Amino acid sequence: MESSLHRYRSQLETTPWFRGLPVELRDYLISHASLLTLEKGQSLYRRGEQSYGLYAVLGGALAIGTVGLDGKEALLAVLGPTAWVGEISMFDGLPRPNDATAVSRTLLLHVPGAALQDLLDSAPRYWRDFALLMAQRLRVSFENAEAMTLLPAAQRVANRLLMIASGYGGLNASQRRIRVSQDSLASMVSLSRQTTNQLLRNLESQRIVSLKSGEITILDFDRLRAASLGDLNP
Amino acid sequence: MESSLHRYRSQLETTPWFRGLPVELRDYLISHASLLTLEKGQSLYRRGEQSYGLYAVLGGALAIGTVGLDGKEALLAVLGPTAWVGEISMFDGLPRPNDATAVSRTLLLHVPGAALQDLLDSAPRYWRDFALLMAQRLRVSFENAEAMTLLPAAQRVANRLLMIASGYGGLNASQRRIRVSQDSLASMVSLSRQTTNQLLRNLESQRIVSLKSGEITILDFDRLRAASLGDLNP
DNA sequence: TAAAATCTGTCGGATACCCGACAGGTCGAC
DNA sequence: GTCGACCTGTCGGGTATCCGACAGATTTTA
Numbered sequence: 470m471e472s473s474l475h476r477y478r479s480q481l482e483t484t485p486w487f488r489g490l491p492v493e494l495r496d497y498l499i500s501h502a503s504l505l506t507l508e509k510g511q512s513l514y515r516r517g518e519q520s521y522g523l524y525a526v527l528g529g530a531l532a533i534g535t536v537g538l539d540g541k542e543a544l545l546a547v548l549g550p551t552a553w554v555g556e557i558s559m560f561d562g563l564p565r566p567n568d569a570t571a572v573s574r575t576l577l578l579h580v581p582g583a584a585l586q587d588l589l590d591s592a593p594r595y596w597r598d599f600a601l602l603m604a605q606r607l608r609v610s611f612e613n614a615e616a617m618t619l620l621p622a623a624q625r626v627a628n629r630l631l632m633i634a635s636g637y638g639g640l641n642a643s644q645r646r647i648r649v650s651q652d653s654l655a656s657m658v659s660l661s662r663q664t665t666n667q668l669l670r671n672l673e674s675q676r677i678v679s680l681k682s683g684e685i686t687i688l689d690f691d692r693l694r695a696a697s698l699g700d701l702n703p
Numbered sequence: 704m705e706s707s708l709h710r711y712r713s714q715l716e717t718t719p720w721f722r723g724l725p726v727e728l729r730d731y732l733i734s735h736a737s738l739l740t741l742e743k744g745q746s747l748y749r750r751g752e753q754s755y756g757l758y759a760v761l762g763g764a765l766a767i768g769t770v771g772l773d774g775k776e777a778l779l780a781v782l783g784p785t786a787w788v789g790e791i792s793m794f795d796g797l798p799r800p801n802d803a804t805a806v807s808r809t810l811l812l813h814v815p816g817a818a819l820q821d822l823l824d825s826a827p828r829y830w831r832d833f834a835l836l837m838a839q840r841l842r843v844s845f846e847n848a849e850a851m852t853l854l855p856a857a858q859r860v861a862n863r864l865l866m867i868a869s870g871y872g873g874l875n876a877s878q879r880r881i882r883v884s885q886d887s888l889a890s891m892v893s894l895s896r897q898t899t900n901q902l903l904r905n906l907e908s909q910r911i912v913s914l915k916s917g918e919i920t921i922l923d924f925d926r927l928r929a930a931s932l933g934d935l936n937p
Numbered sequence: 938t939a940a941a942a943t944c945t946g947t948c949g950g951a952t953a954c955c956c957g958a959c960a961g962g963t964c965g966a967c
Numbered sequence: 968g969t970c971g972a973c974c975t976g977t978c979g980g981g982t983a984t985c986c987g988a989c990a991g992a993t994t995t996t997a
Contacts, residue, residue, distance in 0.1 A: 535853070566842050610848065622953075
């Protein structure tokens with residue numbers, strides 16, 4: 470088992486957080502992990518459930534969010550390779566704060582809670598390394614809350630595309646081709662699918678992005694950045 | 704100096720996070736801290752600045768948020784006694800993610816960065832304790848993002864009042880009398896002051912809250928909770 | 938105690954966004 | 968290759984919320 474897991478090491482090291490860890494910690498995580506596959510639509514965990522450890526996305530993608538009473542969805546992020554999830558419950562031992570669901574067939578690395586406990590009991594200095602993950606997520610979360618209340622719709626969309634493309638500030642790999650349906654994007658920026666579509670088509674007509682089914686490609690980062698600041702003809 | 708600081712110990716211990724810390728850590732924090740007073744409107748720190756340590760609010764209140772280009776404000780929270788702030792930069796060493804400004808004359812406990820470094824270098828197990836603070840804030844932040852995108856305006860207001868009254872899930876003391884202007888409340892739920900006012904008056908007419916200038920008192924928690932879920936005649 | 942500053946309350950017109958509906962495209966499954 | 972599932976694109980009416988404006992109340996400052 471171990472040998473097969475080490476195949477993923479270099480892939481994992483594309484993510485800033487993981488790359489920054491001490492070697493022995495990286496070794497430990499990989500050698501105590503196992504693989505796990507989710508089919509499209511299957512959930513990794515749901516809000517309120519107990520925690521069973523830490524996960525890294527190796528292939529496919531996870532949608533992190535919550536569904537309201539009426540079925541409406543609040544999407545925080547769609548995380549692809551090689552993002553890590555599940556660290557909050559590691560610290561406070563409380564139930565998971567949101568849902569994680571596979572948007573397509575997804576391959577995961579699973580580090581069981583017990584292995585983490587053992588490690589942290591014997592080397593508590595590693596708490597800090599895992600906390601860095603939370604710090605990053607908190608910064609993203611603040612940035613998002615800010616964008617949500619300060620920016621009008623069009624700028625929110627542009628801003629979000631940049632955020633996704635950047636890998637949410639280092640949480641996962643950066644990418645210029647964004648594999649997300651307009652529907653999902655809409656519930657990330659809390660707009661309706663229809664207006665999101667309008668705003669995207671607007672960006673497309675200016676050759677800032679190009680649209681395919683289930684995919685948005687950024688053509689011009691600079692002008693997208695300008696659009697997110699509002700310095701652009703609507 | 705030390706003797707005067709110990710007067711605040713029992714006050715600090717009203718906050719769940721601080722109360723949960725090991726005794727020696729509480730001792731260390733208090734004995735390495737100093738007092739600091741901010742006048743109304745003065746800022747403790749601004750987004751982008753370097754970190755100089757950790758703070759606890761002992762009196763008055765801090766507004767945590769950001770101002771947009773146009774002067775519009777995004778308020779994350781107004782924190783009173785005895786909330787702790789400034790922990791994110793402690794972990795990643797990056798600049799502060801938002802502004803902290805005194806809304807009235809405010810008394811603060813300041814634990815300098817150097818003292819924290821010394822402590823954590825010699826006893827890295829404490830990283831975990833500080834990380835708990837981040838975990839709490841992250842949960843609040845998620846809950847908030849969720850409320851923001853899933854709930855209609857009226858429920859957002861009710862939800863937010865409950866959140867503030869609960870001390871943001873344990874971040875600071877709980878209170879039934881909320882000392883916040885309707886204006887501030889408005890920019891926390893991202894509504895205009897006018898509609899926030901309408902919604903509050905609506906709650907007042909049902910005897911769920913009572914309104915004074917700069918103050919909202921919750922009269923009926925159960926019905927406010929119902930209102931935040933939408934089970935209430937509008 | 939007077940003056941300044943801040944906060945609350947209320948009105949209507951403007952508008953950004955929602956939402957249902959439906960057609961056409963694209964993709965994966967069998 | 969064909970079918971069903973999902974996704975994109977577009978229209979128009981309905982409406983929740985914004986925004987300027989202004990008056991009165993309340994708190995703070997001098």
